[in-house]
Amino acid sequence: MIAVSGARFAYGDRLALHDVSLDIGETALVALAGPNGSGKSTLLKLLARVASPSAGDVQFLGRSLREWNAKQYAQQTGYLPQEPDTAFPMRAIEVVVSGRAPFLTRFGFETDEDYEHARVALEMCDASHLAERYLDEMSGGERKRVFLARVLAGEPKLILLDEPLAALDVAHTQQFSKLLRNIVDRTRATVVFASHDLNWAAAYSDRIIVMDNGGIAADMSPDELMQPEVVQRLFGFSAETVRVNGKPWLVPRT
Amino acid sequence: MTRAVVVLGLVLLFSIAVAVSVGATSVSWRAILDGDATARAILFGIRLPRVFTGALVGAILAVAGLTFQTLLRNPLADPFILGVSGGAAAGAAVATAAGWARVAGVVPVIAFAGALLATAAVFALARRGSHTDPTRLLLSGLVLNAFFSAVILIAFALSRQSDLTAALRWMMGTLFGASWSDAALLFTLLLVGVIALATMANDLRLLVFGEDDAKSRGVDVERVKLAGFVIASVMTGAAVAVSGIIGFVGLLVPHLIRLVWRRDFRALLPLSAIGGATLLVVSDIASRVIVTSAELPIGAFTALLGVPFFLSLLRRSR
Numbered sequence: 001m002i003a004v005s006g007a008r009f010a011y012g013d014r015l016a017l018h019d020v021s022l023d024i025g026e027t028a029l030v031a032l033a034g035p036n037g038s039g040k041s042t043l044l045k046l047l048a049r050v051a052s053p054s055a056g057d058v059q060f061l062g063r064s065l066r067e068w069n070a071k072q073y074a075q076q077t078g079y080l081p082q083e084p085d086t087a088f089p090m091r092a093i094e095v096v097v098s099g100r101a102p103f104l105t106r107f108g109f110e111t112d113e114d115y116e117h118a119r120v121a122l123e124m125c126d127a128s129h130l131a132e133r134y135l136d137e138m139s140g141g142e143r144k145r146v147f148l149a150r151v152l153a154g155e156p157k158l159i160l161l162d163e164p165l166a167a168l169d170v171a172h173t174q175q176f177s178k179l180l181r182n183i184v185d186r187t188r189a190t191v192v193f194a195s196h197d198l199n200w201a202a203a204y205s206d207r208i209i210v211m212d213n214g215g216i217a218a219d220m221s222p223d224e225l226m227q228p229e230v231v232q233r234l235f236g237f238s239a240e241t242v243r244v245n246g247k248p249w250l251v252p253r254t
Numbered sequence: 255m256t257r258a259v260v261v262l263g264l265v266l267l268f269s270i271a272v273a274v275s276v277g278a279t280s281v282s283w284r285a286i287l288d289g290d291a292t293a294r295a296i297l298f299g300i301r302l303p304r305v306f307t308g309a310l311v312g313a314i315l316a317v318a319g320l321t322f323q324t325l326l327r328n329p330l331a332d333p334f335i336l337g338v339s340g341g342a343a344a345g346a347a348v349a350t351a352a353g354w355a356r357v358a359g360v361v362p363v364i365a366f367a368g369a370l371l372a373t374a375a376v377f378a379l380a381r382r383g384s385h386t387d388p389t390r391l392l393l394s395g396l397v398l399n400a401f402f403s404a405v406i407l408i409a410f411a412l413s414r415q416s417d418l419t420a421a422l423r424w425m426m427g428t429l430f431g432a433s434w435s436d437a438a439l440l441f442t443l444l445l446v447g448v449i450a451l452a453t454m455a456n457d458l459r460l461l462v463f464g465e466d467d468a469k470s471r472g473v474d475v476e477r478v479k480l481a482g483f484v485i486a487s488v489m490t491g492a493a494v495a496v497s498g499i500i501g502f503v504g505l506l507v508p509h510l511i512r513l514v515w516r517r518d519f520r521a522l523l524p525l526s527a528i529g530g531a532t533l534l535v536v537s538d539i540a541s542r543v544i545v546t547s548a549e550l551p552i553g554a555f556t557a558l559l560g561v562p563f564f565l566s567l568l569r570r571s572r
Binding site (some may be wrong): 045048049050069070071072073074075077078079081084085086087088090094095098101102104106107108109160 | 327328329452453455456459460461462463464466467469470471472473474512518520
């Protein structure tokens with residue numbers, strides 16, 4: 001569905017990504033892991049067409065992103081930045097319905113149908129009760145749920161989420177990890193999400209890509225990753241693996 | 255939104271009607287209907303063009319302020335902070351010092367050129383590669399304003415005493431002597447500007463979520479920023495050239511509208527235009543009736559009327 005070949009990107013003098021190549025198929029839940037500053041956010045930006053690589057290429061459905069019409073690409077994809085916020089106070093429902101923006105005509109306003117999409121998306125993110133509230137009255141986690149709903153309101157085929165689980169409480173981390181799996185299974189979409197929580201990243205994903213220093217350090221299944229020697233080597237994380245109902249979980253060594 | 259436009263539109267029409275009927279000389283509607291030549295000359299030659307020019311200047315400044323705030327995602331942005339008005343004022347001050355200001359029509363042209371030059375300078379200073387950083391834009395505007403203030407002070411020190419009165423009046427903002435051609439020019443610019451902004455409204459309103467987010471929604475952010483900046487600056491330059499420096503409208507009106515209606519750019523655009531027009535027409539009435547022997551600076555009244563209104567709304571909002 002989306003393929004990166006030999007991508008390179010720098011912020012001024014600082015090289016953020018180099019020689020990154022990967023291929024992500026349809027209907028997959030892919031987790032991006034790696035330490036701070038390893039290039040996860042930059043990779044997501046390239047996939048979201050927010051930044052374009054200085055070398056190499058990104059292709060969606062076999063066509064380079066440079067050739068995709070911006071609005072048409074936006075209709076197929078959804079992107080959640082790391083710290084989504086608005087410059088001026090807005091109600092949650094208005095935030096969510098703006099996820100329909102790529103579908104509007106030049107002078108068009110959102111229709112009842114767009115609002116219906118927005119309400120369904122809020123419902124999916126367990127945020128219906130927040131619809132009429134203003135963002136600046138919400139906690140960080142509640143805001144995150146509203147913005148995730150905004151991404152879902154566009155019913156994208158490719159969903160790119162930069163740390164969707166950060167700032168969520170334990171119950172919502174659990175619920176959202178499952179939600180991502182559900183979205184993939186129900187809508188046949190592909191979800192790529194960055195996360196620091198290896199346990200939740202691994203719990204439902206089909207594949208985990210580990211970034212380090214602007215390159216891909218590992219690309220494997222959760223089962224392969226969740227081994228004490230592998231996480232020690234990739235993350236310097238000293239942990240044991242326990243299996244609960246067949247799923248591997250990392251428990252830190254104390 | 256339609257209801258809000260109608261309500262505000264009626265308020266504007268009412269203030270225009272009041273503004274046309276008050277002034278140094280009382281003109282009765284009966285005299286006009288009776289075909290009194292003097293009354294008609296005052297109404298059609300002086301009052302109407304002045305009131306319409308004022309309304310258009312207000313609408314333009316408010317729309318420009320809204321556009322700058324939207325583009326920079328900053329509630330403090332307005333034509334003054336970005337140096338657009340400062341550039342116009344510096345141009346006018348230099349023209350005064352050089353003695354060119356005595357030739358009719360020179361000050362507006364030079365002020366307009368100053369506004370555009372200032373815009374170009376602010377944009378060039380804030381640009382890094384292909385990206386224009388909003389914070390750098392604001393900072394560049396702030397620094398250029400300091401430079402323009404210095405130019406104005408030096409130019410005034412070098413000006414003849416007799417030229418200074420007119421220059422000072424212009425600096426304080428005035429609608430005195432506004433003509434139908436001024437109104438026609440501003441009307442054309444406002445119409446073209448608002449239509450151009452309306453074609454980008456669905457993109458502009460997404461900037462509230464940040465530039466990266468807007469890009470991911472298919473917005474060509476750099477193009478929208480450049481176009482919005484040019485449109486708002488040209489409109490501001492023309493308004494300042496006609497009326498001098500009238501403060502607070504661009505900053506206050508979009509916020510007033512936002513405090514009451516809390517909507518996105520698409521709704522704020524027409525509402526700000528009508529709101530800005532209303533504030534200026536009401537301020538014009540105040541500047542003419544409070545002291546009948548002299549005309550007080552209209553720019554002072556936009557602030558005197560706008561600030562308490564704004565503060566009371568701010569206190570009532572959460």
